[in-house]
Amino acid sequence: MEHGLEKKYGLMTAIAMVIGIVIGSGVFFKAEKVLTATGGNLPQGILAWIIGGIIMIVCAYVFATLATRYEKVNGVVDYAEAALGGKYAYFIGWFMAAIYYPTLTSVLAWVSARYTCVLLGWDIVGAEAMAISGFYLVGSFALNALSPKLAGKFQVSTTMIKIVPLALMAVVGIIVGLGNGILVSNFTSGVIANVTTEYPLFTAVVATAFAYEGWIIATSINAELKDAKKNLPRALTFGTMFVALIYILYYTGLAGAVSNSVMMQGGETGAKLAFSTVFSNMGGTVLFVFVVISCLGTLNGLMMGCTRGFYSLAARDMGPEPKVFKCIDVNTNMPTNSSILGLLLSGVWLLYFFGSNLTPAPWFGPFSFDSSELPIVTIYAMYIPIFIMMMVKEKSLNFFKRFLMPSLAICACVFMVIAAFYAHSKAVFYYLIIFIVIMAFGMIITPKKK
Numbered sequence: 001m002e003h004g005l006e007k008k009y010g011l012m013t014a015i016a017m018v019i020g021i022v023i024g025s026g027v028f029f030k031a032e033k034v035l036t037a038t039g040g041n042l043p044q045g046i047l048a049w050i051i052g053g054i055i056m057i058v059c060a061y062v063f064a065t066l067a068t069r070y071e072k073v074n075g076v077v078d079y080a081e082a083a084l085g086g087k088y089a090y091f092i093g094w095f096m097a098a099i100y101y102p103t104l105t106s107v108l109a110w111v112s113a114r115y116t117c118v119l120l121g122w123d124i125v126g127a128e129a130m131a132i133s134g135f136y137l138v139g140s141f142a143l144n145a146l147s148p149k150l151a152g153k154f155q156v157s158t159t160m161i162k163i164v165p166l167a168l169m170a171v172v173g174i175i176v177g178l179g180n181g182i183l184v185s186n187f188t189s190g191v192i193a194n195v196t197t198e199y200p201l202f203t204a205v206v207a208t209a210f211a212y213e214g215w216i217i218a219t220s221i222n223a224e225l226k227d228a229k230k231n232l233p234r235a236l237t238f239g240t241m242f243v244a245l246i247y248i249l250y251y252t253g254l255a256g257a258v259s260n261s262v263m264m265q266g267g268e269t270g271a272k273l274a275f276s277t278v279f280s281n282m283g284g285t286v287l288f289v290f291v292v293i294s295c296l297g298t299l300n301g302l303m304m305g306c307t308r309g310f311y312s313l314a315a316r317d318m319g320p321e322p323k324v325f326k327c328i329d330v331n332t333n334m335p336t337n338s339s340i341l342g343l344l345l346s347g348v349w350l351l352y353f354f355g356s357n358l359t360p361a362p363w364f365g366p367f368s369f370d371s372s373e374l375p376i377v378t379i380y381a382m383y384i385p386i387f388i389m390m391m392v393k394e395k396s397l398n399f400f401k402r403f404l405m406p407s408l409a410i411c412a413c414v415f416m417v418i419a420a421f422y423a424h425s426k427a428v429f430y431y432l433i434i435f436i437v438i439m440a441f442g443m444i445i446t447p448k449k450k
Contacts, residue, residue: 011231016159018239022056022214023162023298027247028115028271028291030207031254032263037203039191040260048201049251052208053244055412059380060215060240062387062409064233065401069394076216077312080382083389090318092382094442097309097319098345099435100375104213105302105342106350107372109137110358112295118272119288125358133350136296140303141343148334151300158297163246165275165287165294169257170249172278177256186255202419206373209416211247213376214301215240306342311335318446367434369427377420378435380413387413 038044066079076096081089113132114124122128144151177183215236254263257274271291276284313319314326314335329336349371356368387406394402421428 011226011234014231014235015239018215018235019159019163019243022212022239022243023159023166023246023294027166027211027250028295030211031251031271033207034204034251035260036264037207038200040189040264041191041200042186042189042255042260044201045204046248046251048204048208049248050244051201051205051415052212053240053247055205055209055380055416056212056215057240057244058405058412059383059409060236062390062405063216064236065397065405066386066390067232067236068230077316080386081316083386083393086316086318088385089316090313090446091439091443092379093309093313093316094319094446095378095382095439096305097313097342098438098442100379101302101306101309101342102345102349103353103371103375105140105299105306105346106133106137106353108295108299108302109133109140109346109350110353112136112292112299115271115288115292115295119285119292125354130354134347136299137343137346137350140296140299141307141339141346143300144303144307145334145336145339146332148304148332151304154297154300158293158300161290162294162297165290166246166250168287169253169275169278170246171253173253173256173274174249175256176278177253182259183252183256186260189260199419199422203423206377206416206419206423208247209376209380210372212243214298215243216379303342303346306346307339308335308342309338310341311338313446314338319442320445366426367430369431369434370424374420374424374428374431377416380416384410384413 034045034048035042038048063076063079066082069082077089077093080092110129110133113129113136116132117124117126117129143154174183177186254271254274257278263274272284272288275287275291278284279287310319310325311328314322314324316322317326319325325335325338325341327335327337352364353371355363357370362368387410391403391406424431
């Protein structure tokens, strides 16, 4: 069963993976949180989306530069290995395989189920939502494990579909809002509700981090991408800039659809309410079906990364049982055992997310944290040593690529870490305890390389 991964994806799949993973759920899921965090202050909310977008674009540009120089198994792990050696590469690879991929994949399964329940008028935290979450999780796994080429085509098609509701709301919402005066009113109304945090902008930016996250997962198909040294940088650069622009316009379009107070009171139905207001009940329902498909496309992209997490470690003879997890199925050209373990961990983190965030009384007491945001901030912290060593080692690069952009990326990552401490307070420390335990376990079980 063991042989190399084939070059089966082209530039369009890579671009679709960047756009498709990032766009899909967070912009719908976190738009209301950004508005609530800022007390309905629309300009401050837009500023949060702009800051989050700049952080994403700067970091993606630096990784795009690295992508032109290194190509192996899994982009970000390759870059960590080139910058700081095998131990740090394993450290990041284990984090992504055991925490990052499965936490985001599990949250996306629930978000997809959440909007399905909103569409059907069901409870978003009840038995129906969790049953649908499990179905979506297993269905996405089956698609990727049994037919990776079909999963790639699904990624491209859902990317095209998910742009439709965002673009329509961005254009029509702004036009309607300017015509009826709602957009101007929302821009000038200022804070209209009590702000629950001392630093609302920090809380809002951390919320946008979930909406903007996912672009780095596109590097997980590095070994399967045709002409990766050219196509991956193009995909990262174009994809992230497009996402930032469409998010800012969409958020502005929402403000033209309904007043800030109505949007904040709508909760999980806020997006559907905005679409129905602008496009009528029937049109709003049809477009909201596109929203659900959009979320499923994001889930598929995350699962593409999740199924390859432990393979990227095993390919380096690291992690648990490398001989088991480096096996590639001869028929599907997929790392089957790695896929199965990725699905299992996604199920575990889905159970954790439900118990810590969706139940009236959190199951895990003080160890209940938001698994949709804190792992994302962690990966930004892990980028910092890579950027520092890039400035030290990459002597053939010009000043702009070697020093200026990595320095800006470091500043962006530090900002995200500080913002997370202000946004999540004590929960950060309990999350770090769990993080340390999982990472220590990963360090213990990896075999010593001869």
